[in-house]
Amino acid sequence: xxxxxxxxxxxxxxxxxxxxxxxxxxxxxxxxxxxxxxxxxxxxxxxxxxxxxxxxxxxxxxxxxxxxxxxxxxxxxxxxxxxxxxxxxxxxxxxxxxxxxxxxxxxxxxxxxxxxxxxxxxxxxxxxxxxxxxxxxxxxxxxxxxxxxxxxxxxxxxxxxxxxxxxxxxxxxxxxxxxxxxxxxxxxxxxxxxxxxxxxxxxxxxxxxxxxxxxxxxxx
Amino acid sequence: xxxxxxxxxxxxxxxxxxxxxxxxxxxxxxxxxxxxxxxxxxxxxxxxxxxxxxxxxxxxxxxxxxxxxxxxxxxxxxxxxxxxxxxxxxxxxxxxxxxxxxxxxxxxxxxxxxxxxxxxxxxxxxxxxxxxxxxxxxxxxxxxxxxxxxxxxxxxxxxxxxxxxxxxxxxxxxxxxxxxxxxxxxxxxxxxxxxxxxxxxxxxxxxxxxxxxxxxxxxx
DNA sequence: CTAACTAAACTGACCAGTCAGTTCAAATAG
DNA sequence: CTATTTGAACTGACTGGTCAGTTTAGTTAG
Numbered sequence: 001x002x003x004x005x006x007x008x009x010x011x012x013x014x015x016x017x018x019x020x021x022x023x024x025x026x027x028x029x030x031x032x033x034x035x036x037x038x039x040x041x042x043x044x045x046x047x048x049x050x051x052x053x054x055x056x057x058x059x060x061x062x063x064x065x066x067x068x069x070x071x072x073x074x075x076x077x078x079x080x081x082x083x084x085x086x087x088x089x090x091x092x093x094x095x096x097x098x099x100x101x102x103x104x105x106x107x108x109x110x111x112x113x114x115x116x117x118x119x120x121x122x123x124x125x126x127x128x129x130x131x132x133x134x135x136x137x138x139x140x141x142x143x144x145x146x147x148x149x150x151x152x153x154x155x156x157x158x159x160x161x162x163x164x165x166x167x168x169x170x171x172x173x174x175x176x177x178x179x180x181x182x183x184x185x186x187x188x189x190x191x192x193x194x195x196x197x198x199x200x201x202x203x204x205x206x207x208x209x210x211x212x213x214x215x216x217x218x219x220x
Numbered sequence: 221x222x223x224x225x226x227x228x229x230x231x232x233x234x235x236x237x238x239x240x241x242x243x244x245x246x247x248x249x250x251x252x253x254x255x256x257x258x259x260x261x262x263x264x265x266x267x268x269x270x271x272x273x274x275x276x277x278x279x280x281x282x283x284x285x286x287x288x289x290x291x292x293x294x295x296x297x298x299x300x301x302x303x304x305x306x307x308x309x310x311x312x313x314x315x316x317x318x319x320x321x322x323x324x325x326x327x328x329x330x331x332x333x334x335x336x337x338x339x340x341x342x343x344x345x346x347x348x349x350x351x352x353x354x355x356x357x358x359x360x361x362x363x364x365x366x367x368x369x370x371x372x373x374x375x376x377x378x379x380x381x382x383x384x385x386x387x388x389x390x391x392x393x394x395x396x397x398x399x400x401x402x403x404x405x406x407x408x409x410x411x412x413x414x415x416x417x418x419x420x421x422x423x424x425x426x427x428x429x430x431x432x433x434x435x436x437x438x439x440x
Numbered sequence: 441c442t443a444a445c446t447a448a449a450c451t452g453a454c455c456a457g458t459c460a461g462t463t464c465a466a467a468t469a470g
Numbered sequence: 471c472t473a474t475t476t477g478a479a480c481t482g483a484c485t486g487g488t489c490a491g492t493t494t495a496g497t498t499a500g
Contacts, residue, residue, distance in 0.1 A: 017351045042351060042353065044351065047266050049320075049454080050456065061481080062482070063480050065481075066479065071456070114475055119393065126346045127346070127348075128419065131262060131264065132338075132410070133262065138271065168423055171415065171419075172415055172420055172423035173221065173423045176403070176404050180396045180400075180403070183398075186350045190246065191364070193391055199388075199389045199391075202385075202392065203396040204396055204428070207396075207423070207430055208426075210428030211426045211430070245443085245444070248445080270490065279446090281446090281490095283445055285490095411496070442493090442499100443485105443498105443500085444500095445496105446498090448480080450491105454488085456485105456487090457488100458484080462482105464478095464497105465477100466475105466476090467474100467475080468473100
């Protein structure tokens with residue numbers, strides 16, 4: 001069970017020591033992330049073998065187990081890795097509060113760019129996210145919460161300035177927008193490559209424009 | 221590769237003879253659909269064995285191969301089966317054109333009910349839908365087209381009566397609504413069981429209300 | 441009587457995880 | 471400056487097990 005490697009095993013290391021120890025390791029992990037993102041996005045977590053991942057990364061199978069504790073662990077870290085990238089992009093949108101609707105629109109645009117750039121991650125996410133008893137259940141819950149918080153605060157920004165339909169719960173709207181980003185992004189890549197980024201953003205933004213009410217602001 | 225069964229094999233029968241031949245077969249197929257829908261929804265197509273499906277359906281493994289040519293074939297027919305049910309519900313909404321927005325709302329409600337009743341089908345759909353080279357690719361393309369057509373005509377119904385934002389392409393909106401139904405439905409079941417049907421419908425309907433413009437109708 | 445189904449054994453491929461051994465750059469010693 | 475040691479990083483053959491699909495001889499029910 002325990003990976004009793006001859007040397008110290010970085011497999012178990014959560015996140016710490018990012019500067020001192022690793023020499024080749026980080027480059028190797030990066031290659032493994034890229035290779036497995038690609039393969040797993042295409043054929044699913046269960047449909048890809050560790051050997052394939054190792055070969056695609058130009059590394060031996062043992063190296064995968066040296067760097068990660070298990071296939072499952074690799075995928076968990078892969079999920080975190082992808083979410084880190086997406087989060088960074090979403091947070092790059094300055095909430096200058098000039099117009100919260102514009103901020104929202106840019107966030108959705110960033111999300112669409114991310115889906116276009118990492119479609120395999122998006123596929124992995126939607127493939128595994130809603131499985132009921134799954135390894136990664138906790139991972140998903142945590143990452144989902146982080147992402148929804150960002151979207152939620154953008155919605156709050158809008159609700160603070162515009163009058164807003166009280167019949168629409170913030171939580172459901174978060175979910176709808178979040179989900180629409182993934183689905184619209186994936187659908188564009190899979191079935192409608194001719195669709196533009198702007199069309200996609202506009203379609204998702206429709207729910208925000210439907211959320212703000214047509215009456216003039218109720219002057220807080 | 222070729223399924224050379226001893227007895228006459230209904231395995232290859234696409235859709236024809238639904239009345240003449242089968243005596244026990246239909247009941248068995250039904251049981252197999254239910255069992256595999258459940259299992260595959262939970263653990264994914266690749267994560268479930270044919271033996272498990274057979275046992276769960278209270279049937280022998282041979283029967284699975286008697287009724288279906290292969291695991292892959294079973295899943296393809298399972299997809300069609302689920303879409304048939306969903307389509308029937310969507311089409312049950314009378315397009316009385318009294319208010320196309322109300323019709324749209326009821327359609328989304330029907331979709332939410334379906335997701336609540338067959339969450340495993342929804343999981344199967346989102347898990348496999350966007351895989352790039354997959355068996356079932358053609359099946360998905362066809363079924364997706366059928367479903368989008370129904371939603372599209374509901375959108376057209378709205379666009380025929382209300383003034384509508386030309387910046388939002390019908391295709392992207394179809395996709396966004398279609399996808400939101402799956403994602404919101406699944407999220408409700410997985411992460412937010414306290415969310416009501418109405419909240420979910422309202423969140424998805426927001427995109428329709430954002431699609432119709434705030435100016436008074438342009439009087440066709 | 442025959443289509444539908446059973447039960448069980450079997451094949452051949454495939455795969456996650458293991459482990460004994462190799463490499464090599466940097467540290468330490470002479 | 472050279473020799474030796476250390477250990478992290480990596481290798482790839484191997485193991486124990488699983489699984490899709492097949493086959494066969496017999497049973498059940500319409």
